[in-house]
Amino acid sequence: MSNKYDCICIGSGNAGCSAALSAIHNGCNRVLILEKSPTSWAGGNGYFTAGGYRTTHTGLSDLLPIVTNVQPNSEQANKIDMDPYTREDFIGDIMRLSGERSDERLVGAMVDGSRDAIQWLKDKVNVPFIFSFHRQAYEVDGRQKFWGGMVLSVEDGGKGLIEAHHRALKEAGVEIWFDSPAVELLFKDGVITGVVTQKDGQHLKLETPAVVLAAGGFEADPAMRMKYLGQEWGNAKVRGTPYNTGDGFTLASPLNPKVTSNWSAAGCHSTCWDYHTSSSSGSRSHTNTYTKSGYPLGLMINSTGQRFVDEGEDYRNYTYAKFGREILRQPGGYVFQVYDGKVLGMLRKEEYGDGVVRKIYADSVEELAAKLVEEGLEEAKVPTFIGTVNTYNQAVATHRQENPHLKWDPAIKDDMSTQSSQHSLQPPKSNWALPLDEKPFMAVKVTCGITFTFGGLAIDPETAGVLSEVGKSIEGLFCTGEMVGGLFHGNYPGGSGLTAGTVFGRKAGKAAAQLRKQ
Known part of the structure; x- marks a missing residue:
């Protein structure tokens, strides 16, 4: 031949x-x-x-x-x-x-x-x-x-x-x-x-x-990631093939x-990724199901009990490629996505279904916070976690009182936010802000998955x-x-x-x- x-x-x-x-x-x-x-x-x-x-x-x-x-x-x-x-x-x-x-x-x-x-x-x-x-x-x-x-x-x-x-x-x-x-x-x-x-x-x-x-x-090359993207990127989980190691360059x-x-200036595509996965490659059987993209429907809270991004900044497909990077910057390189009973049925079964991801349930925010200590929430920060959720709920309620004409709609940027004349939450949740007040409460632990540079x-x-x-x-x-x-x-x-x-x-x-x- x-x-x-x-x-x-x-x-x-x-x-x-x-x-x-x-x-x-x-x-x-x-x-x-x-x-x-x-x-x-x-x-x-x-x-x-x-x-x-x-x-x-x-x-x-x-x-x-x-x-x-x-x-x-x-x-x-x-x-x-x-x-x-x-x-x-x-x-x-x-x-x-x-x-x-x-x-x-x-x-x-x-x-x-x-x-x-x-x-x-x-x-x-x-x-x-x-x-x-x-x-x-x-x-x-x-x-x-x-x-x-x-x-x-x-x-x-x-x-x-x-x-x-x-x-x-x-x-x-x-x-x-x-x-x-x-x-x-x-x-x-x-x-x-x-x-x-x-x-x-x-x-x-x-x-x-x-x-x-x-x-x-x-x-998929940790040494190149650390050299060109930053030391913290050595801890990112590889979302896809383990064979993309810069050979073409x-x-x-x-x-x-x-x-x-x-x-380092261009950065990379990263995303919210299941914490309980391999670090070196994705799974050929689970592929994209390890993505955890439901965050516009809830909150993301780090191990010190604090929010760190605007979960409602934009539609999911305009924010997920950068939020992974923000997760990696948090203490320990992981955070918790938190949801309540109102939205659990709206989360994609491919990503949040039974047997797909480890889920922590509770009947109250206080109980959820206590359970998350075993998952990596700092024990001393349990009150902070509870306060973060309560303060968020208050900000949502105040905004609703001042804007009774607005209607929650996940298919548009609905302006249902946490910002009002009485509350200016930082970071805000700019759209799709629902109170977390209906049991069962659920959390999943996520980290940063890197997709491509x-x-x-x-x-x-x-x-x-x-x-x-x-x-x-x-x-x-x-x-x-x-x-x-x-x-x-x-x-x-x-x-x-x-x-x-x-x-x-x-x-x-x-x-x-x-x-x-x-």
Whole structure:
């Protein structure tokens, strides 16, 4: 068998698969994916996601033909409220959450390609899209009301997405070599000529004019996390694959690529994560169920009995990627999510169901605080914990007295807060503030789960070609997925990561095919 390929993609996740399939669809004959993990860990971090895709759309009628769980013109469809999500909305969300630090050209290219990417995944990859009722909608007055801009996910989440990708790869004739890490990029006069991989214990040279880096960030390497993100990040739990250890950046380094910013400034995607989990990797069976994203319905209280974030600052999918970082900064690196009987039925069963997470119940706040001492609440801070809840409840009551016209609504930013002329709680709860006063009370212990690192290689927004330090494209080298820098800083709108991986993966595959035709 010849060792010559039209395109070689490094990484078997959503981004690498998108690039490989795009290369085939655009005219490449021989495409190879190199994956350092064994087959049992196929799919990179994409496997561990909820499968959420954020895209522009014009409303319900635009997306109904794409999904499998709602029929057009059905009674179910007639009970759905879904606002359009425009280009301006999507770009505005990314720029707002990044503090205007994201590269606007890169953001614009991703957003402009989002709707076509969804259609391509549906038509060419047969991805089973669904409306994300279980994550992105609440039933209000008998209607399903979507919130937070993102409405699509994949049936069976990341598992379903990766399964669809790998079926499509097999049908397209793309080769995948597992247990085969790329160890060196070959180039001449700054132009890519091939890859060296380690296969069956031997180094093997492969010829190709096009390499797509889709190897993920360095979130699974504790030493790199501490070096680039800060010492406390050595304690973060890895949410996904243990194989994302920064290899792609090491491979690219001899070509002197442009790095968009230092990683400590860009930060990472982190989230509220089940405390009672492995530190080194996610679970292939539980995947995203270890996420604990119900906090807008309750409070988060640290081991000293104090709140530390505004749980109602924004919709969940605009805050979860940064709240993990705030949890890590708390004493011990863990906190308690606290809920009362009014909202327990609204918490996602996938995340809070029996057998999914350890739950501590009590018939009063005082009893709950006493039980949490065994879980890590400082015994001397039990009165502080109780006082935090009581003060919060008083602030909620005062706000309600002054604003009787407001109605609690989890599907909108309802302004039901803790701030009034008599109380100015710090930190506030800006929306969805309900008193914690109805038994049973429940708490779960959460920590920080790191998903992927922001920051990385600079790319051409139109081709996904990796740029050199002087801003010129490195011929034959492309990048997509978590290795792309300049897109996210500090925070991001949920569902954008998979979308970006597909958008720039398609661009990389198309550009790689153009090299073959030259």
